[in-house]
Amino acid sequence: MKFFVVLSFMLLFTMTAVTKSRDEIPEKYKWNLKDLYPSVEVFKQKRAEFEKKIDTLSKYQGKLGESAKELRECLDTYFNLNKELDRLMTYVSLRADENLSNSENLKLKNETYNVARKFAEASSFIEPEIISIGEEKIKQFLKEDKELKLYELMLSRVIKKKKHILSKKEEALLAKTSMIADAPYQTYSIFSYTDMPFPVVELNGEKVKLNQAAYTKWRSNPDIKIRNIVFPKFFGTYKSFENTFGTLLYAQVKKDWFYASAKKYNSSLEAALDPNEVPVKVYYQLIKEINDNLPSLHRYLKLRKRMLGLKELTYADLYTPLVKSVNAKYSYEDAQRIIEAALNPLGKEYHTYLRRAFSQRWIDVYPNDGKRGGAYSSGNAYEVHPYILMNYNDDYESLSTLAHELGHSMHSMFSNTYQPYVYSDYTIFVAEVASTFNENLLNHYLLTHTKDREMKLFLLGHLLENIRQTIFRQTMFAEFELEIHKRVEKGEALTGADLSKLYLKIVRKYYGHDKGICKVDDLYGIEWAYIPHFYYDFYVYQYATSLIASTHLAQKVIHGNHKDVEEYLGFIKSGCSDTPINILRKAGADLETDVPFKTTMKVFNETMDEIEKLLKEENK
Template sequence: MRKIRTILGTTLLALVLALLAISSFAQQTNRAEIDDKYKWNLTDIYPSDEAWRDAVNALSSELDQIETFKGTLTKSAENLLKAMKFNSNVSKEATRLYIYASMNSDLDSRDSKYNGMKQELQHLFANFGAKAAFIEPEILATDWATIDGFIKEKPELEQYRMGLENMFRTKAHSLSEGEERIMALSSTVTGTAADIYGTFRNAEMPAPKAVLTNGDTIEVTSAAYSRYRASSNREDRQRVFEAYWHNFAKFKASIGEMLNGNVKSDMFQAQARRYESSLKSALYPNNIPVDVYHSLVENVNKNLPAFHRYLEIKKRMLGVDTLKYLDLYAPVVKDVDLNYTYDEGSKLVLEALKPLGKEYTSTVKKAIDERWIDVYPTEGKVTGAYSNGAFYDGHPYILLNYNDLYDDVSTLAHELGHTMQSYFSNKNQPYPTSDYAIFVAEVASTFNEQLLFNYMVKTVKDEDVKLSLLMNWLDGFKGTLFRQTQFAEFELKIHEEAEKGNPLTGDSFSEIYDDIVKRYYGHDQNICFVDDYIDMEWAYIPHFYYNFYVYQYSTSFTASISLAEKVMSGDKKALENYMTFLSAGSSDYPIELLKAAGVDMTTAEPFEKAIAAMNKVMDEIEVILDKKGL
């Protein structure tokens, strides 16, 4: 999830970039050929670019008013309320402006028009942030008792309590007015590395070619790579892997500088605000103990034998002498093609989500029917999938790259989880607490995936299809818990190296990544052979530009397994608690919200339950394999 925040922590942009299930709907590259019902209706945000421009001009004319509040904030409850309201209204309108430009840009990253609109807004908001830099220092110049008294005097201030309390909790990391102004202005440059990476990767990076075993020559775009890595033809997988990763290696130095620039930006933010590390800087504002991060990495490394068991099952089902990294996405059940059109997949998801109640499923249907979702890949469209729930007065949006695979159905369920959390939080929370922290963002999404899996396993009768679904779940488990923790360990390591003063280059990134990936996959134990060119995979992961985001896929996944088990057992109180969680926004700290929902992430219990669930599925798979004599 990528966030740009105003002074008081209100969300300016919340994009959940979830999964790396990049689609390959290769035949449909012309957006004009796609039926409108499968495309976003962005006129819900603004009816036209002209209306957007009018809104920009209107907001611009109001921004200087922020300076009229200077020196008045702590003189009365009324003054504080006026300033908070003004800041909140600016944030809400700025968010609306930004998502319109951003999502239009995402539909065709080759079109510089909307990218230019984004840059214009970034400059505008950076200037506003500089003018508003006095707010936090001025409030912190008084004591909490005074602010608490204001809130009691003016009940309208209650909606800002959480943000104000957190401001005082993080007081040691707040700066003077002048310093805050510099920090605000710096936002125009600190995101440059991520912007360059996104533009290069999605729009300008040339695609290599590969010759398939049938003689066809293909362009190995990211979409094609995603398609052919799941091919049943091992030689084709080999050729596509080699072409794709060797192509990344040609740009190792440049992409290395991009990621190095992002790490330096994280370090700058941390050091400027007097945090002991970039990790602490990323986690402390949401009151997440760094032990949660370290424990995740340690627990995963301790449980690599369970991961290796999964790899041995994969090897057994593929019938290969040596399992290779390029085999990990290959179909393992012969003659079973889990293909679903988007319309079929939508119906499956709606059925699977019925345990969450009528309001939940009717809103999901509305999202499908009323063009909240942009479904298919087209030329220039950003890869992957995300849900953007930042349009507070409207509705969330989902970007997909749907390719008729079961993974795409699962991705749809995943993104709808994000969308529904945004929908319920926006509906039940005032704007200042409608956003939710990154730490809980992946709970609702992986919860939906779990419901879909359970529905599919219970409804299918064919043993081969069931086996395919069970393996698909394990693949998802691998991708969400082990693979994301692998990324989290890499992200932690590169920041630690930079903080020690060690240089970061494309070569050093590859060396660090190679060591981690080979350890996780048991390369030296002959569990899974990892080709040397996989040391470039770090350059493929956009999440490394989102400041310690990826670990939350893993923590959220373990939380969602625990919560889903309770809801699916028919526990009405568990369902009530879960729906309360979805509606809570940022009304409390993430750890406390999850505790109220029924899971304590400061303990090892959620992780242990997740590993137990994994072993249970592997037991079931092995029973079927033994029965089939495989």
């Protein structure tokens, strides 16, 4: 059901090199899992009790259509058990992440996953039975039983699925195809991360195997000579396997269309967005708005060229930092103080939860031997509180990540407080709104509280790069993804060469190649082969829509009044009690209009004005 934890993207599964053992870290910097269960023994006892309770569901099987009372009791039982399971799962996941090499904890986690599977099997009859009861009878049940009202929205969501459910025989056959359907992605992964022969190159006198990790490290090197080795060598390797990559991606897109059309959807896009209740209009709106705003991206690229002092800007110059990274240090205590001040506009209740997160040990702060790398927030323990895993490193990146994860945690905390369990879990579509909203407020606070010119330039540059990479680049991917699906839906075949030709055309449009703004060599048409997200079925556009919505909401809170704050809090209180688009609309960010896009582009351009002003002052 909902065992995912929201991971900070880009920080996925990177183990940090550390020396300290967990015992050496003071208690106050470690999360307190006793809030979940006082001891492992108590946990095991609760899990055993839970396992016994799973069987109580079976008495409802085949009876949900008999009466409103039967249906309600079944749902009460199901959601109560699910809530307990969330708590059990949270406990074992967090414990395991404290030290991934601890086999006891891993065993505990695996055993609990098996219990979860058992629960999923035991409850698998519920949805099909609700669907077969039908809309009319459910309506009548809702009139008969006042307490069933709680589940009205949940029931309507299940019934809506009916349109896309086939006969029993067809569904069974379709389920079997899943055994073969992931072959394109599996082959893509194993090939590009294991078997692909990456070249060894000499960079700064160092022999480097130029794989994906090395590319991300070296592509931002300030030395143009190094970048001019890294880019052609890295993408050249992909180019030599263009046919293979093309065959794999073509197979993946055909797979998407196979399931979409089998399930009676009009397009692969509709099939991907429908389960999240997002209308396809939102996707098209994003592509249109970003295309209309390409002149702003071009302005940024010209500024970048000027700041880097280049005669010509090329595709290899996009990741070099605009200004030297500042060496500002932020201790964890500094971070708490800064984040509290930056989020102060959100009022008393928000501040209370924030203080609790810091003082009641919701956060596992520092790295230790064997601890999972990166950062995440886990908000599934409904009656307890969210937890945050950090690998805090005293720098700006850590400060900003902490603010980000706290955004997720506060979203969970408010939704868990204000929504019944059944509607507490917010959807993926809005997940990155609350987190990037906090980054926005943090950036604003630091900018208004620093007099240091270098620091200002650093923060402004960071904001611009974030918008380029999260909004423009992800929308560019979204446009490519849409186009290749459309071609397959029309019955066209796709080869590696076709994909490169199409990709090159889109990249050149975005980066203003024909206008002489950024030169994109033919070779970079192969970049699509490097992006694993094209196997995630219309996922990346949500990075762009999230940052656009959060930028708009942050501007409202920064420049607005009490009502704007209330609207934002209304958003984080809503869980999934409405469609994600409606929830954002009520908060004042209507993604079916151009308003949030306009705000975001205004921020983008004002940031450039600010940088230009600082650069002028320097020349005086």
